[in-house]
Structures are given as C-alpha cells and as structure tokens.
Amino acid sequence: MNYFSSDFKLGILGGGQLGKMMLYSTRKFDIQTYVLDPNDEAPCKIACNTFIQGDLMDFDTVYNFGKQVDVLTFEIENVNVDALEKLEKDGIKVFPSSKNLRVIQNKAKQKLFYLDHNLPTSEFSRFAYASEIEDAVLNGGLHFPFVWKSAQFGYDGNGVKVVRNLNDLKGLPAGECIAEELIDFKNELAVIVARTPDGDVKTYPVVEMEFHPEAN
Incomplete structure (x- = not known):
C-alpha cells in the first residue's frame, strides 16, 4: 500500500x-x-x-x-x-x-497495568461507586487529601478533582472511579513516542506541561 x-x-x-x-x-x-x-x-x-x-x-x-x-x-x-x-x-x-x-479508556485499568508491569505510579484505591469513598474515609482506609478521578470519560480536567475534606465529595458522579494519592511534584513532563508496525521507534523531544492551578 x-x-x-x-x-x-x-x-x-x-x-x-x-x-x-x-x-x-x-x-x-x-x-x-x-x-x-x-x-x-x-x-x-x-x-x-x-x-x-x-x-x-x-x-x-x-x-x-x-x-x-x-x-x-x-x-x-x-x-x-x-x-x-x-x-x-x-x-x-x-x-x-x-x-x-x-x-x-479506563484509569483504573491503567493503574493496574502499571502495577502488573512494575511501572512506578502513585498509590490508589479503586471504587465501583463514588459513594464508597466516604465509607472508606470514615473507616480509616482512605485519608485526605487525595485526587478523585472518574475511571472513564475524563479529559483536560474533567473527571478529576482534588478532595481535601468530606464536602469535596458532594456532587461527584456516581460511577466507577479511583482515589489517588496526592503527589507533591515539581514538574510534569511529556514525550511522544512513535512506532512503526515493523518496530522502528522514534522519540520526540521532552516538553514540560503547564496547567491552570484551578481549571487543571
């Protein structure tokens, strides 16, 4: 072709x-x-x-x-x-x-993929329903602060929220999600890697990502 x-x-x-x-x-x-x-x-x-x-x-x-x-x-x-x-x-x-x-497509599956392949990632808990998060906090299995992420259909700040107290849990979508440890980091870096069907790999220059502190 x-x-x-x-x-x-x-x-x-x-x-x-x-x-x-x-x-x-x-x-x-x-x-x-x-x-x-x-x-x-x-x-x-x-x-x-x-x-x-x-x-x-x-x-x-x-x-x-x-x-x-x-x-x-x-x-x-x-x-x-x-x-x-x-x-x-x-x-x-x-x-x-x-x-x-x-x-x-599924952030919970992504995190499990990292664990299965020994790739470093932040600690997380997986929930079938967002309502289970409050129970986990009250039972001592989850501690503030953490980052709530919808398992599916999140992008560009949508489906992501920093949770610092119980009030922050109000209004969250009800479906599958993860609660991820809040990480103190200096920079977020991104790199594009392209691979041909024959296995040839091309790596493009690393760039620093910048995000709005509130809009994420």
Whole structure:
C-alpha cells in the first residue's frame, strides 16, 4: 500500500485540535483524510477531504465510518472500542489498537497495568461507586487529601478533582472511579513516542506541561 498517494484513505475519529494538527502534516502529501466528529463546527472540518458528523460512541456510526478507510486512528480516547475491534477483525488497520485503547479508556485499568508491569505510579484505591469513598474515609482506609478521578470519560480536567475534606465529595458522579494519592511534584513532563508496525521507534523531544492551578 502506498501511504503517500491519493489511493490511500486515512480515517480520524475526532475532529478537534489534535486532529487538526495531524492534518497539517497529511496535507503536505497526497493523502485522502476522512474525519468523524459529533460537532458540525469541529476544527478539522475545514482541513480534511471528507467530514462526517456522527456519534463517536455509537457502534454502527464508527464501524461504517471505518469501513471507508485503509487506516483508522483517533485523536480522542472516548470512541466505541467494540467497533474498532470489529474493524480490525475485518482487516482494517487501527492504530493504536483496540486492545491498547481498552486500557487507556479506563484509569483504573491503567493503574493496574502499571502495577502488573512494575511501572512506578502513585498509590490508589479503586471504587465501583463514588459513594464508597466516604465509607472508606470514615473507616480509616482512605485519608485526605487525595485526587478523585472518574475511571472513564475524563479529559483536560474533567473527571478529576482534588478532595481535601468530606464536602469535596458532594456532587461527584456516581460511577466507577479511583482515589489517588496526592503527589507533591515539581514538574510534569511529556514525550511522544512513535512506532512503526515493523518496530522502528522514534522519540520526540521532552516538553514540560503547564496547567491552570484551578481549571487543571
């Protein structure tokens, strides 16, 4: 397959700013780009070849979109992973894989992955329901302060809250979550690592992350 020809179709699930930055590169080559996003005014709309408005969490929408392209990727983790798995079985190349996304989509699974592979991470407790957190505090199994994180669908400060007392627990979503030890750290660093199907690895320069102290 020639990845740099008009015969090659790249599908992107999510049409936000990250996708738009990806399109800056694809437009340098003769690559057809397809984008799926629920927002008709998504940033990617003006830069892709084909824009389709649709629900990223709907199985049929994601599956039918993926059948149109040669390689499918995503710029947001909140997409229907079952549809990605079915597309892979049908021969559509999906990067990153549905197997990896299943771990990435759930913060509790992420933390367990770290433990299983001896990767350093902060201490945490896993809860099926947020209501169980108060019981854990009152029983002495959990101590303030800690960071509450929704297990799924959190991003850019959404689904994350520093909890310093019982009042901070009010209004938290009821679903699966983790309570993570509050870590005193100096800097947060990020690095992008890319890997080809053949195993060639490229590491890009490390950058420092900066966050708004309240908006997270």
